[in-house]
Amino acid sequence: MPELPEVEVSRLGITPHVLNQTVTKVNIHNASMRWPVPDDVYQLQGLKVTSVERRAKYLLLGCELGSVILHLGMSGNLRVVSADEPLKKHDHIEFILASGKALRLNDARRFGACLWQAPGECHTLLTKLGPEPLTDEFAAKRVYEHSRNKKVPIKQFIMDNAVVVGVGNIYANESLFKAGIHPKREAGKVSLKRYQQLVPIIKETLAAAITQGGTTLKDFAQSDGKPGYFAQQLLVYGRKGEPCVTCKEPLKEIRLGQRSTVYCSNCQK
DNA sequence: CGGTCTACCTGAAAGC
DNA sequence: TGCTTTCAGGTAGACC
Numbered sequence: 001m002p003e004l005p006e007v008e009v010s011r012l013g014i015t016p017h018v019l020n021q022t023v024t025k026v027n028i029h030n031a032s033m034r035w036p037v038p039d040d041v042y043q044l045q046g047l048k049v050t051s052v053e054r055r056a057k058y059l060l061l062g063c064e065l066g067s068v069i070l071h072l073g074m075s076g077n078l079r080v081v082s083a084d085e086p087l088k089k090h091d092h093i094e095f096i097l098a099s100g101k102a103l104r105l106n107d108a109r110r111f112g113a114c115l116w117q118a119p120g121e122c123h124t125l126l127t128k129l130g131p132e133p134l135t136d137e138f139a140a141k142r143v144y145e146h147s148r149n150k151k152v153p154i155k156q157f158i159m160d161n162a163v164v165v166g167v168g169n170i171y172a173n174e175s176l177f178k179a180g181i182h183p184k185r186e187a188g189k190v191s192l193k194r195y196q197q198l199v200p201i202i203k204e205t206l207a208a209a210i211t212q213g214g215t216t217l218k219d220f221a222q223s224d225g226k227p228g229y230f231a232q233q234l235l236v237y238g239r240k241g242e243p244c245v246t247c248k249e250p251l252k253e254i255r256l257g258q259r260s261t262v263y264c265s266n267c268q269k
Numbered sequence: 270c271g272g273t274c275t276a277c278c279t280g281a282a283a284g285c
Numbered sequence: 286t287g288c289t290t291t292c293a294g295g296t297a298g299a300c301c
Binding site (some may be wrong): 034073074075090107108109110111150151152218257258 | 271272273274275277278279280281
């Protein structure tokens with residue numbers, strides 16, 4: 001999926017097309033996403049989109065009757081196209097805009113979601129989320145304290161939404177490499193000093209990826225269809241066996257929580 | 270409670 | 286060449 005940078009790039013891309021636009025029609029071409037898409041989503045029809053926000057990897061399109069919640073899963077992406085453009089395979093949901101354009105959610109694997117949240121409500125999916133990584137709430141001291149007595153490997157720890165949201169497999173691998181921390185190290189045994197290095201690195205890595213338009217591996221595209229360019233800056237992800245950029249040792253790969261984990265055994269301790 | 274594992278789904282790539 | 290297996294950006298929910 002799109003990790004946080006890709007979702008934020010999507011938000012930035014669609015906002016000028018969607019914000020303050022009236023949604024003339026909602027088309028649900030395939031309602032079987034991760035959860036069935038509720039008919040509530042049709043409430044957006046005829047209303048103006050008054051906000052386009054992001055919480056973790058969720059996007060929220062607000063109107064006076066509530067908000068549509070979108071999640072891109074592993075393979076989802078959002079595109080803004082002319083409404084008369086033919087649908088592509090896996091274009092499951094579309095929001096036709098008064099401007100003549102359409103916002104389309106394409107998601108081959110359908111791990112994504114489209115849900116509804118009434119005004120003043122906070123969807124249960126959003127209530128248990130930890131701090132946003134790009135805010136001051138995500139601070140080394142807080143993460144350090146949260147990590148005490150945790151035996152889980154540091155990589156899985158920073159991918160836990162209760163610790164910090166939005167850090168997925170790519171950026172977890174990248175951040176740990178830059179911080180020189182072995183991905184398997186117990187979270188509870190990482191010192192405050194090392195969290196003080198890691199936390200800013202996570203923030204910088206995510207921020208840089210947003211600036212680059214995100215990471216395009218295969219599915220992800222920006223809302224105008226162009227790829228993101230951060231993949232060119234990946235130091236370890238997808239580079240198993242290739243030389244470490246620092247010491248030239250071949251990078252190793254292990255599996256943690258069934259996710260591919262690439263690191264340098266020489267530089268990461 | 271904390272920790273681990275499965276399940277959801279399509280399609281590209283690797284393996285045979 | 287073609288069939289089979291593996292793997293992929295996520296994460297809720299089941300299970301121990």
